[in-house]
Structures are given as structure tokens and as C-alpha cells.
Amino acid sequence: MRINAAIGLSAVALALAMGHAAPAHAGNVAGAGMECYVDTFRYDIATPDTCSSLWVPNGAHNPTVAVFSVTGLPAGNYGFVWRNLENNAIVASCANQNACAVPISTDLSGDGVAILQATVTDLDTGASRQVQATAYYYDGYT
Structure with missing residues (x-):
């Protein structure tokens, strides 16, 4: 009996000596935003809220993809639901990812626009926020 009591007291003493862990803090969706870029053969840089690019021969594919990503989230446990606002459809291929790529064609061979919204939870x-961005792809040759 004395051995078990000694082990128990030692464990308590060790726990007290180590202190206690700080409580875990959930992520904060208030600072969430979105950026995008249109993928070309150049070094494409994502920009907040709106992005655009020009198609020229040997400068990009047409169609190509517009890449959207959620920014401004601290470490945390998040869910993502992506919606294409042009057709109001959920983009299932991007479910629970913080980035999403969708096809885009130039304004002469398509509408040249991609608009995505992400609901970040x-x-x-359970806190959530919706963010969105718009990508434009222009024909710079014709």
C-alpha cells in the first residue's frame, strides 16, 4: 500500500512541478480573406480580392485555371466550402481545402471571369465567414 501511495504522491508532485498547459485557443475567422491569380507561363503572383492576366500566344494556355486561396487564418481547425458564384454551384473538388483552382477562358473565347466564394468555418x-475573389482573363492578342 505504501508503494502505491508513494508513486501517487510522486506523480502529483511531478505534475505540479511541470505546471499546467495553457488552454488551447481556436482559430479566428475574422481576419480571413481571399487572393487569386490566373495561371500563365509567367511567375504569377496572387493578389487580394481581384486578379487579372492577359493571354498572348506562347504566354499561357487558353483555357487555363484561376487559382484562389483563403488567407489570414491563424493555426486552427477549419472547414472550407467553395461556391462558384457564376453558376451558384458548390465546387466539390475543392471541399475542405484552403485553395481551389477552376477553369477560366479569355473574354473572347469565354466570359473571361471566375468568381469564387469560400465559407470558412x-x-x-462553429464561427464562420464568407470571403470571395474575382479573376479576369483577357485576350491580349486578338
Whole structure:
């Protein structure tokens, strides 16, 4: 009996000496935003809220993809639901990812626009926020 009591007291003493862990904090969706770029053969840089690019021969594919990503989230446990606002359809291929790529054609061979919205949900608190961005792809040759 004395051995078990000694082990128990030692464990308590060790736990007290180590202190306690700080409580875990859930992520905060308030700072979430979105950026995008249109994928070309150049070094494409994502920009907040709106992005655009020009198609020229040997400069990009047509169609290509517009790449969208959610930014401004601290470490946390998030869910993502992506919606294409041009046709109001869920983009299932991007479910629960913080980035999404969709096809885009130039304004002469398509409408030259891609608009995506992401609903970001903090899975620990249930807090959510919607963010969106618009990509434009122009024909710079014709």
C-alpha cells in the first residue's frame, strides 16, 4: 500500500512541478480573406480580392485555371466550402481545402471571369465567414 501511495504522491508532485498547459485557443475567422491569380507561363503572383492576366500566344494556355486561396487564418481547425458564384454551384473538388483552382477562358473565347466564394468555418467554435475573389482573363492578342 505504501508503494502505491508513494508513486501517487510522486506523480502529483511531478505534475505540479511541470505546471499546467495553457488552454488551447481556436482559430479566428475574422481576419480571413481571399487572393487569386490566373495561371500563365509567367511567375504569377496572387493578389487580394481581384486578379487579372492577359493571354498572348506562347504566354499561357487558353483555357487555363484561376487559382484562389483563403488567407489570414491563424493555426486552427477549419472547414472550407467553395461556391462558384457564376453558376451558384458548390465546387466539390475543392471541399475542405484552403485553395481551389477552376477553369477560366479569355473574354473572347469565354466570359473571361471566375468568381469564387469560400465559407470558412472554425470547426472548434462553429464561427464562420464568407470571403470571395474575382479573376479576369483577357485576350491580349486578338
